[in-house]
Amino acid sequence: MGSILLDGVNVRVAVDGRPQPKTLLDGISLNLTEQRVGVIGANGSGKSTLLRLLNGLVAPSHGTVTVDGDDTVHAVRAVRRTVGFVFTDPLSQLVMPTGREDVELSLRRSIRQPRERQEAAAAILNRFGLMPLADQSIYELSGGERQLMALAAVLAVEPAVLVLDEPSTLLDLRNRELLRRTLAGLSQQIVMSTHDLELVRDMDRVLVVESGRVVFDGGADAAVDHYRALSAAGLPPVDTAAPRVSASVAPHKAEPA
Amino acid sequence: MSGHDFLLVNYVPGTSPVHRAPLWLKFLVVVGCGMASFLVVDWAVAAAALVLMCALFLSSGAGVRRLFKAVRPILPVLLAVGLFQWWQLGGPVAARIVLNILVCVVAASILTATTPMQRLLDGVVSLAVPFRRFGADPERFALTIAIMLRSIPFIAGAYSDVRDSARARGLERNPRALVLPVFITTVAYARQTGDALAARGLGEPGTDDDDGQASS
Numbered sequence: 001m002g003s004i005l006l007d008g009v010n011v012r013v014a015v016d017g018r019p020q021p022k023t024l025l026d027g028i029s030l031n032l033t034e035q036r037v038g039v040i041g042a043n044g045s046g047k048s049t050l051l052r053l054l055n056g057l058v059a060p061s062h063g064t065v066t067v068d069g070d071d072t073v074h075a076v077r078a079v080r081r082t083v084g085f086v087f088t089d090p091l092s093q094l095v096m097p098t099g100r101e102d103v104e105l106s107l108r109r110s111i112r113q114p115r116e117r118q119e120a121a122a123a124i125l126n127r128f129g130l131m132p133l134a135d136q137s138i139y140e141l142s143g144g145e146r147q148l149m150a151l152a153a154v155l156a157v158e159p160a161v162l163v164l165d166e167p168s169t170l171l172d173l174r175n176r177e178l179l180r181r182t183l184a185g186l187s188q189q190i191v192m193s194t195h196d197l198e199l200v201r202d203m204d205r206v207l208v209v210e211s212g213r214v215v216f217d218g219g220a221d222a223a224v225d226h227y228r229a230l231s232a233a234g235l236p237p238v239d240t241a242a243p244r245v246s247a248s249v250a251p252h253k254a255e256p257a
Numbered sequence: 258m259s260g261h262d263f264l265l266v267n268y269v270p271g272t273s274p275v276h277r278a279p280l281w282l283k284f285l286v287v288v289g290c291g292m293a294s295f296l297v298v299d300w301a302v303a304a305a306a307l308v309l310m311c312a313l314f315l316s317s318g319a320g321v322r323r324l325f326k327a328v329r330p331i332l333p334v335l336l337a338v339g340l341f342q343w344w345q346l347g348g349p350v351a352a353r354i355v356l357n358i359l360v361c362v363v364a365a366s367i368l369t370a371t372t373p374m375q376r377l378l379d380g381v382v383s384l385a386v387p388f389r390r391f392g393a394d395p396e397r398f399a400l401t402i403a404i405m406l407r408s409i410p411f412i413a414g415a416y417s418d419v420r421d422s423a424r425a426r427g428l429e430r431n432p433r434a435l436v437l438p439v440f441i442t443t444v445a446y447a448r449q450t451g452d453a454l455a456a457r458g459l460g461e462p463g464t465d466d467d468d469g470q471a472s473s
Contacts, residue, residue, distance in 0.1 A: 055456050056455075057452055057455060057456055077458060080455075080456065080457070080458040081458060084456075084457075085456035085457070087449070087452070087453060087456075089449070091411075092446060092449035092450060092452075092453055093449075093453040095403065095404055095407055095450060095453065095454065095459075096374055096403065096407065097267050097268070097374060097406070097407060098267070098268070098374075101268075101373065101374040101375055104375045105375070105378075105400075105403070105459065106457060106459075108375075108378075108396065108459075109396075109458070109459075114375065114376070114379055117375070118375075135268075135270060137267055139410075139414075153457075154457065157457075157458075
């Protein structure tokens with residue numbers, strides 16, 4: 001299993017109208033060696049930024065990120081050969097009209113001969129049971145089928161590490177289960193952010209991110225408990241004494257005759 | 258998202274003579290139709306060319322429905338152009354201009370309906386190879402064209418979605434309620450596509466042996 005090392009990483013971005021840059025991640029030091037690593041946290045907590053560091057899509061403002069010894073800033077091409085990235089919305093990831101063509105696009109750099117490329121793409125599509133959908137327009141596929149197609153296109157180049165940014169957010173229960181089973185069968189090291197706490201239970205190690213910091217790092221069950229407690233603590237109080245139906249939407253009463 | 262079958266026809270697998278025709282010949286037909294639109298001055302010749310292109314399209318097995326779908330989105334534009342030209346220059350000139358545009362659209366649809374995208378990209382790469390000496394990267398060139406073809410239906414779909422939501426709010430007559438969201442959606446889509454390509458290492462300059470720099 002490979003090693004992903006984050007050493008004293010800060011990510012800051014300039015924001016219009018603010019004198020100081022906004023801190024997205026602060027003081028992150030991690031060594032990720034487990035096969036399945038989950039990242040959970042509230043919206044805007046820094047999960048996506050953390051994941052984007054691993055593929056070089058975001059560069060740290062301070063500190064270093066290395067994947068199997070390759071620095072994500074200075075050896076970004078090598079890092080991207082090692083780290084595949086799956087986005088939340090497969091429609092923005094699939095750039096070809098059909099799944100088959102998108103898988104072939106992934107293979108263009110590594111396989112120059114068209115016939116070999118077609119055979120390799122067919123093998124990948126068969127492996128994921130996607131062959132019957134290979135020539136359909138990506139717009140005609142369901143959300144789950146699209147996400148699996150995007151996953152197949154990324155796995156076509158056999159990355160050692162697979163990073164997934166909330167891959168189940170747009171999926172229904174059936175497609176989420178399909179994705180879960182597919183991920184369970186992969187040999188790659190997986191780093192995945194998600195709001196699906198069932199999916200997190202499959203992880204060997206889970207990080208809880210809050211306000212740009214890793215506030216918990218440990219086993220899945222303990223991490224979920226910590227996240228639940230954190231979320232509950234942040235909820236505003238609910239006024240239980242308030243009327244359930246306001247006067248403006250109260251049922252209309254007929255006037256007496 | 259709706260409205261995604263805009264203008265160009267997706268590849269339809271088949272073994273027709275048009276499918277089997279060499280790519281250079283199909284390219285030549287498209288370029289020829291484009292050039293002919295400037296040279297042909299008789300509407301009857303343009304009409305004959307349109308009949309020929311439609312016959313070629315249908316002989317590929319792509320079907321009348323796909324042919325109509327390829328042409329339908331530009332019909333309002335053709336109507337407006339045709340009426341204006343008829344008013345300005347008379348019926349024969351208007352008919353010639355409208356027919357020539359249709360010939361180009363159908364010819365382009367024949368190319369995309371009978372050629373897999375990867376084959377098309379390989380062809381574009383071959384055409385762009387001579388420009389390598391001037392610093393051009395043929396693979397990037399082909400990728401740019403592929404993304405352009407992919408983006409047209411997305412933007413059409415975005416417009417369709419925004420128009421529906423504007424209608425639902427009673428704002429269908431407000432141009433700002435239509436244009437601004439489509440513009441924002443398109444810019445967001447462009448950024449997401451850029452990220453997706455970068456994440457997959459596609460469209461990067463140079464060889465696989467050297468390394469680039471990440472962007473913050």
